């Protein structure tokens with residue numbers, strides 16, 4: 304079994320073609336990226352606002368409780384209801400993207416909200432005190448200080464989206480989910496397992512990339528990591 | 541000049557933090573707001589740069605009502621030292637110091653140069669420039685807070701307990717350094733503290749507030765110590781106020797006795813009680829008891845308990861020198877630190893009795909302006 308999975312993963316034929324691994328991988332990545340970007344566009348400004356103003360906290364609670372809604376059920380419901388209203392290929396694309404965006408919003412929203420809410424009030428106060436205008440306080444102090452929590456929210460959302468995007472295959476979209484579904488349908492468990500492995504590998508790789516981004520984007524002053532020359536400085540002073 | 545005109549702050553919950561405050565902080569002087577916790581010091585201070593808006597009354601900056609200014613722009617022109625430093629955790633030390641110049645749009649090179657200059661000005665090693673606030677001690681952070689407030693060279697500074705988070709030794713150091721700095725810079729400063737000793741040391745004039753945000757007394761430090769307006773102020777300035785007031789009285793010409801001295805490394809065959817040891821430049825090093833000496837004087841033989849007073853210093857320093865010397869002879873030096881003689885406690889006391897106390901002023905009442913904000917005093 305394991306032997307045949309490895310063979311399948313390594314054989315050039317399974318990578319090429321319009322339903323090969325490469326295409327599916329690309330589709331999967333593309334859908335996931337669209338979904339995460341959309342979720343960020345909606346949830347980050349909202350989360351920043353809620354955290355900054357300390358108002359409308361119920362929106363975060365609401366979004367979090369929406370996590371309990373079963374994604375697959377929602378996807379079928381949406382496709383049944385919305386599908387007929389839209390002609391063309393989009394009839395399937397829009398519902399599945401919408402469902403995945405809904406799934407991605409709560410972690411991003413909580414991250415943005417918690418990030419801003421956790422900014423040291425003294426730093427915010429200092430920002431006003433040195434003469435920053437409200438928007439400058441937000442962009443120069445609150446957002447950079449919120450970055451660790453905000454980025455981990457985005458990471459969590461991305462992982463979830465990549466894992467869940469497999470279901471999009473049920474409603475006729477591509478992506479790595481096809482290997483799982485087709486494999487199950489035709490009893491080709493090598494493909495099913497191989498597809499699952501690919502999803503896991505993709506998720507881990509993307510998470511690793513995001514971890515790197517986080518490392519460079521977040522100020523070392525917030526993570527408490529050494530700045531490199533500290534040890535030298537400490538010994539000479 | 542900063543002038544409070546019947547300023548009141550009532551918070552939405554009904555708390556009256558500041559009540560009808562009238563107060564003038566003269567240009568180029570340090571005005572200290574002091575009082576027990578919760579008496580409205582921070583609130584008063586933050587109303588100046590409109591971090592808090594007054595409920596009624598007005599605050600004038602050189603004659604302009606601050607309510608007519610744009611808040612953010614005005615704040616860039618006022619140095620604000622925040623309680624517990626309040627540095628930006630995500631920015632390096634130089635970036636923190638350069639915060640206001642950056643907002644003012646100075647070019648990068650000038651900001652960098654100015655920040656490095658200030659770093660040294662407040663006594664920090666240039667090597668901390670690239671560090672982050674979390675990598676600094678509390679005292680270093682407070683220095684950075686002061687440097688940040690000074691960066692754009694604002695004529696006015698607001699300082700909220702700037703030296704509170706450090707141990708007494710570092711605190712004293714920061715105070716002395718800041719007074720030296722102020723000597724050159726002549727800023728108009730409002731300085732908040734809850735420590736009366738700090739108030740007396742730092743202030744050209746001191747405003748004592750009572751809980752409920754009312755002004756109890758406004759006077760220069762020496763006057764405050766000798767003529768507290770009421771029981772509250774008397775209680776607040778503390779028990780040994782008579783002694784502390786001597787800090788503000790310059791020593792008159794004290795009757796000095798010449799002292800037989802011993803050079804470091806010399807031996808002696810004298811057996812009388814205490815001998816003063818000096819170095820090659822005739823600077824006092826400490827006292828020794830000849831009976832305990834078993835050869836030439838070494839560092840280890842020295843008794844260093846005695847303080848040393850400058851002849852041009854205060855009566856308090858002279859008295860303290862006499863009281864703290866094991867020989868009971870207070871060591872007096874000139875401004876370069878060379879021994880000029882010793883004085884005994886009863887002689888200092890006689891000088892104190894002859895010295896004038898600040899006169900009680902006829903119009904003295906709570907809230908009256910300080911008698912003479914320009915009165916010089918030497919920090920002890």
Ligand SMILES: Nc1ncnc2c1ncn2[C@@H]1O[C@H](COP(=O)(O)OP(=O)(O)OP(=O)(O)O)[C@@H](O)[C@H]1O
Pocket residue numbers: 551552553555556557576577578579580581582583584734
């Ligand atoms: N935002 C606020 N809302 C309600 N009451 C407040 C607010 N800020 C301060 N107060 C109250 O106003 C009074 C004065 O507060 P303030 O912070 O000015 O005191 P303070 O003299 O600086 O005290 P401390 O020495 O403890 O710093 C206190 O009773 C405080 O509880």
Ligand SMILES: [Mg+2]
Pocket residue numbers: 581582583
């Ligand atoms: Mg305070």
